[in-house]
Amino acid sequence: xxxxxxxxxxxxxxxxxxxxxxxxxxxxxxxxxxxxxxxxxxxxxxxxxxxxxxxxxxxxxxxxxxxxxxxxxxxxxxxxxxxxxxxxxxxxxxxxxxxxxxxxxxxxxxxxxxxxxxxxxxxxxxxxxxxxxxxxxxxxxxxxxxxxxxxxxxxxxxxxxxxxxxxxxxxxxxxxxxxxxxxxxxxxxxxxxxxxxxxxxxxxxxxxxxxxxxxxxxxxxxxxx
Amino acid sequence: xxxxxxxxxxxxxxxxxxxxxxxxxxxxxxxxxxxxxxxxxxxxxxxxxxxxxxxxxxxxxxxxxxxxxxxxxxxxxxxxxxxxxxxxxxxxxxxxxxxxxxxxxxxxxxxxxxxxxxxxxxxxxxxxxxxxxxxxxxxxxxxxxxxxxxxxxxxxxxxxxxxxxxxxxxxxxxxxxxxxxxxxxxxxxxxxxxxxxxxxxxxxxxxxxxxxxxxxxxxxxxxxxxxxxxxxxxxxxxxxxxxxxxxxxxxxxxxxxxxxxxxxxxxxxxxxxxxxxxxxxxxxxxxxxxxxxxxxxxxxxxxxxxxxxxxxxxxxxxxxxxxxxxxxxxxxxxxxxxxxxxxxxxxxxxxxxxxxxxxxxxxxxxxxxxxxxxxxxxxxxxxxxxxxxxxxxxxxxxxxxxxxxxxxxxxxxxxxxxxxxxxxxxxxxxxxxxxxxxxxxxxxxxxxxxxxxxxxxxxxxxxxxxxxxxxxxxxxxxxxxxxxxxxxxxxxxxxxxxxxxxxxxxxxxxxxxxxxxxxxxxxxxxxxxxxxxxxxxxxxxxxxxxxxxxxxxxxxxxxxxxxxxxxxxxxxxxxxxxxxxxxxxxxxxxxxxxxxxxxxxxxxxxxxxxxxxxxxxxxxxxxxxxxxxxxxxxxxxxxxxxxxxxxxxxxxxxxxxxxxxxxxxxxxxxxxxxxxxxxxxxxxxxxxxxxxxxxxxxxxxxxxxxxxxxxxxxxxxxxxxxxxxxxxxxxxxxxxxxxxxxxxxxxxxxxxxxxxxxxxxxxxxxxxxxxx
Numbered sequence: 001x002x003x004x005x006x007x008x009x010x011x012x013x014x015x016x017x018x019x020x021x022x023x024x025x026x027x028x029x030x031x032x033x034x035x036x037x038x039x040x041x042x043x044x045x046x047x048x049x050x051x052x053x054x055x056x057x058x059x060x061x062x063x064x065x066x067x068x069x070x071x072x073x074x075x076x077x078x079x080x081x082x083x084x085x086x087x088x089x090x091x092x093x094x095x096x097x098x099x100x101x102x103x104x105x106x107x108x109x110x111x112x113x114x115x116x117x118x119x120x121x122x123x124x125x126x127x128x129x130x131x132x133x134x135x136x137x138x139x140x141x142x143x144x145x146x147x148x149x150x151x152x153x154x155x156x157x158x159x160x161x162x163x164x165x166x167x168x169x170x171x172x173x174x175x176x177x178x179x180x181x182x183x184x185x186x187x188x189x190x191x192x193x194x195x196x197x198x199x200x201x202x203x204x205x206x207x208x209x210x211x212x213x214x215x216x217x218x219x220x221x222x223x224x225x
Numbered sequence: 226x227x228x229x230x231x232x233x234x235x236x237x238x239x240x241x242x243x244x245x246x247x248x249x250x251x252x253x254x255x256x257x258x259x260x261x262x263x264x265x266x267x268x269x270x271x272x273x274x275x276x277x278x279x280x281x282x283x284x285x286x287x288x289x290x291x292x293x294x295x296x297x298x299x300x301x302x303x304x305x306x307x308x309x310x311x312x313x314x315x316x317x318x319x320x321x322x323x324x325x326x327x328x329x330x331x332x333x334x335x336x337x338x339x340x341x342x343x344x345x346x347x348x349x350x351x352x353x354x355x356x357x358x359x360x361x362x363x364x365x366x367x368x369x370x371x372x373x374x375x376x377x378x379x380x381x382x383x384x385x386x387x388x389x390x391x392x393x394x395x396x397x398x399x400x401x402x403x404x405x406x407x408x409x410x411x412x413x414x415x416x417x418x419x420x421x422x423x424x425x426x427x428x429x430x431x432x433x434x435x436x437x438x439x440x441x442x443x444x445x446x447x448x449x450x451x452x453x454x455x456x457x458x459x460x461x462x463x464x465x466x467x468x469x470x471x472x473x474x475x476x477x478x479x480x481x482x483x484x485x486x487x488x489x490x491x492x493x494x495x496x497x498x499x500x501x502x503x504x505x506x507x508x509x510x511x512x513x514x515x516x517x518x519x520x521x522x523x524x525x526x527x528x529x530x531x532x533x534x535x536x537x538x539x540x541x542x543x544x545x546x547x548x549x550x551x552x553x554x555x556x557x558x559x560x561x562x563x564x565x566x567x568x569x570x571x572x573x574x575x576x577x578x579x580x581x582x583x584x585x586x587x588x589x590x591x592x593x594x595x596x597x598x599x600x601x602x603x604x605x606x607x608x609x610x611x612x613x614x615x616x617x618x619x620x621x622x623x624x625x626x627x628x629x630x631x632x633x634x635x636x637x638x639x640x641x642x643x644x645x646x647x648x649x650x651x652x653x654x655x656x657x658x659x660x661x662x663x664x665x666x667x668x669x670x671x672x673x674x675x676x677x678x679x680x681x682x683x684x685x686x687x688x689x690x691x692x693x694x695x696x697x698x699x700x701x702x703x704x705x706x707x708x709x710x711x712x713x714x715x716x717x718x719x720x721x722x723x724x725x726x727x728x729x730x731x732x733x734x735x736x737x738x739x740x741x742x743x744x745x746x747x748x749x750x751x752x753x754x755x756x757x758x759x760x761x762x763x764x765x766x767x768x769x770x771x772x773x774x775x776x777x778x779x780x781x782x783x784x785x786x787x788x789x790x791x792x793x794x795x796x797x798x799x800x801x802x803x804x805x806x807x808x809x810x811x812x813x814x815x816x817x818x819x820x821x822x823x824x825x826x827x828x829x830x831x832x833x834x835x836x837x838x839x840x841x842x843x844x845x846x847x848x849x850x851x852x853x854x855x856x857x858x859x860x861x862x863x864x865x866x867x868x869x870x871x872x873x874x875x876x877x878x879x880x881x882x883x884x885x886x887x888x889x890x891x892x893x894x895x896x897x898x899x900x901x902x903x904x905x906x907x908x909x910x911x912x913x914x915x916x917x918x919x920x921x922x923x924x925x926x927x928x929x930x931x932x933x934x935x936x937x938x939x940x941x942x943x944x945x946x947x948x949x950x951x952x953x954x955x956x957x958x959x960x961x962x963x964x965x966x967x968x969x970x971x972x973x974x975x976x977x978x979x980x981x982x983x984x985x986x987x988x989x990x991x992x993x994x995x996x997x
Contacts, residue, residue, distance in 0.1 A: 087555060116772055
């Protein structure tokens with residue numbers, strides 16, 4: 001099930017101060033840069049809809065701006081709980097029909113379709129840059145940014161947007177498995193400049209720390225893969 | 226023989242109690258919420274001379290007692306079959322509402338040769354009905370096919386039926402969609418919400434096999450009942466394999482099942498790219514003989530070929546998948562494998578021909594990889610399997626995403642992920658030790674890999690000044706930036722919640738499961754797809770407690786109390802450092818995962834170095850955190866635009882000394898490190914910052930920790946006594962949970978004056994400015 005809604009959130013309506021005034025008992029977490037909320041709990045908003053999704057959408061129409069949901073973002077439903085069960089309604093954000101990676105908004109809805117929680121990631125309002133580089137260029141950029149890379153995988157690249165620091169940039173998300181350095185590397189390549197903005201490892205292991213601290217070694221020298 | 230009867234249900238105040246009064250010798254089983262019966266036996270009800278035929282007796286019985294079994298006036302009972310008069314047998318009824326069937330809602334009334342009723346069996350059908358059939362059959366079919374992780378291939382014609390299905394406390398309008406598919410293979414039955422199109426439930430009607438196998442209950446050093454003895458230097462290997470039932474196998478011809486498929490990779494590397502079918506270098510695992518999987522255990526634990534490893538992985542992972550489903554049958558959205566499709570589990574994996582000393586969930590493969598190490602097979606420890614499968618479940622619910630934001634590297638989602646994986650693993654064993662087998666086979670042996678009750682797990686984000694060694698560097702406790710380490714802050718918090726609720730016998734799942742894991746799983750669901758921090762995650766757990774236990778405020782109050790006692794509400798991605806202290810920080814997202822906060826009493830110096838001597842920059846800012854506003858340009862790594870009062874470059878390895886910098890004035894200073902390419906995955910580095918014994922605020926004295934005790938009524942929160950589980954202190958930065966950044970300190974605004982003084986005092990090559 002995928003449905004979309006263009007939010008008609010008026011700028012300023014539902015901003016953090018307004019949300020806090022409407023729900024004074026709520027516990028909120030503000031974005032590091034300020035001006036947006038990234039989570040809110042300890043409140044209850046009732047009578048918003050007959051289904052979890054309807055309630056969540058109605059809530060975000062009213063208060064989405066407080067959580068960084070702007071008129072330029074479309075919200076696409078990614079999951080809803082079973083009726084009568086407390087659970088998450090998850091929305092993916094899209095800008096110009098492309099996904100805003102890792103920018104989902106989750107609205108917690110209880111068994112009576114009352115909204116009791118919002119979790120999100122910090123998505124700044126400022127969107128800068130234009131996508132200029134090709135998929136091929138992005139893949140090359142992601143690979144050359146890892147010195148000594150050995151991979152036999154066919155990289156997968158998807159274009160979208162990502163919040164980095166205090167702006168949203170057009171990016172290519174490039175995934176591949178590497179034999180050396182071993183990892184499931186996910187790189188976000190700036191689609192305008194070709195710079196690797198963020199790189200993470202999709203491997204979640206038992207222990208690279210804890211009782212057995214990770215082995216720290218000097219970086220591999222630059223080389224061809 | 227099919228006839229329809231509308232029951233004129235007798236309205237009684239408590240039909241369950243009435244049934245018990247009328248049939249005092251009966252054995253009864255209540256529905257999960259205790260409001261209805263799902264079974265009754267041990268009684269004999271003669272419905273009189275007018276009910277000589279079995280079906281007449283059954284109808285007469287339900288006319289009197291149907292309400293006790295969830296039959297409502299809105300339901301019609303449609304008889305599906307009855308024995309001939311004089312024979313013992315079952316009269317079976319289907320239920321309909323508005324002419325549409327209630328799927329899975331049949332009611333069976335057993336009658337004896339004299340047509341006396343002696344048993345009733347039925348599924349729980351709640352009285353509340355919701356939803357309407359708005360979607361239509363074509364869209365329902367499309368939604369059912371789209372609900373699979375990968376495109377369905379070779380699907381035959383689908384049969385779509387509108388009806389109703391019990392989901393939790395309500396009966397929901399659904400479409401049942403049935404079809405046979407070649408890939409994924411199965412006779413699929415999918416229930417789609419008739420309003421939203423969401424897939425509510427899916428099962429495979431194809432018969433699934435079970436088989437006997439041999440596996441450890443937990444590991445060679447742990448049974449279901451207890452851990453083997455630890456004598457201070459080594460642990461006994463007291464457990465032996467037992468006969469287990471391998472459930473959910475597709476055919477029994479190998480270890481391919483509806484939840485897990487195990488492969489023996491016989492020392493091969495993990496797949497270097499995504500795979501379908503059997504991964505290269507790996508093989509399916511057939512029965513050891515006949516239909517059983519009784520492979521011999523490898524007593525050396527170093528074999529790269531043993532099939533026992535595959536049996537162990539299959540058994541434990543299928544068990545953990547069932548554990549999750551017992552907590553909440555709701556399936557994750559999206560296309561990932563966990564809990565929805567068969568997730569591959571690869572055992573006996575090495576790395577470049579060498580032992581692999583780890584196990585991991587691979588997001589790219591959507592599979593689990595178990596290393597064959599030099600002294601341990603990682604699939605031999607059930608807690609390792611549980612931990613990795615939980616990572617797969619987090620992935621399926623959208624993942625917890627690290628990021629680079631205005632505060633620097635946001636790696637707490639990774640720590641929360643690790644803490645959650647630990648939490649769900651120990652919830653299944655009921656003991657706080659994780660990976661005791663891996664510890665027992667290490668050199669030197671350790672009692673476990675992690676313990677939910679050890680000092681590392683009871684520390685707060687800010688620590689209490691206890692010295693610990695991390696990455697070979699000495700520093701005070703609290704956050705250190707490494708996700709498994711910092712995950713202990715969560716798993717320790719969770720473990721206290723788990724134990725407190727278990728001791729009070731608080732149950733979830735309508736009494737069928739422990740409250741702790743149900744709460745943890747719901748918290749995971751409510752945070753999936755975002756980047757949870759410690760502060761947002763505990764608040765999510767508190768909210769989940771309110772939602773799961775709406776009539777028992779004691780649970781959420783208890784969560785709140787434990788969180789505040791452990792100062793989870795102070796976790797704001799900063800860590801205070803005091804006079805004479807050192808602190809270590811692990812960096813892998815290029816920028817500090819938390820900012821150091823120091824309170825200078827006048828012009829002061831600090832020392833900094835890193836384990837590897839990475840070319841780095843330290844930024845300092847007075848009164849408010851350093852802010853990262855953009856990352857620009859085509860260089861790798863690109864230039865960062867940073868708002869700070871000053872910055873300085875260094876590349877000093879700790880083994881060779883320290884780089885010393887100066888802060889020009891008193892006040893609260895924030896420090897952020899940019900490790901550049903050298904601390905950007907796959908590269909990592911660890912930094913150590915040291916303050917001299919004078920020139921900075923001293924650590925405040927420890928305060929007495931508060932205590933939290935669960936009670937069904939309100940639990941007193943710890944208040945503002947500053948108490949903490951570690952007996953430590955808040956550190957004096959005075960931030961509020963809602964600020965997240967500690968902005969607004971009295972010294973804020975003095976940046977320009979400080980800048981001038983700072984420049985004059987620079988000993989090392991500092992570039993001065995507000996941005997880089």
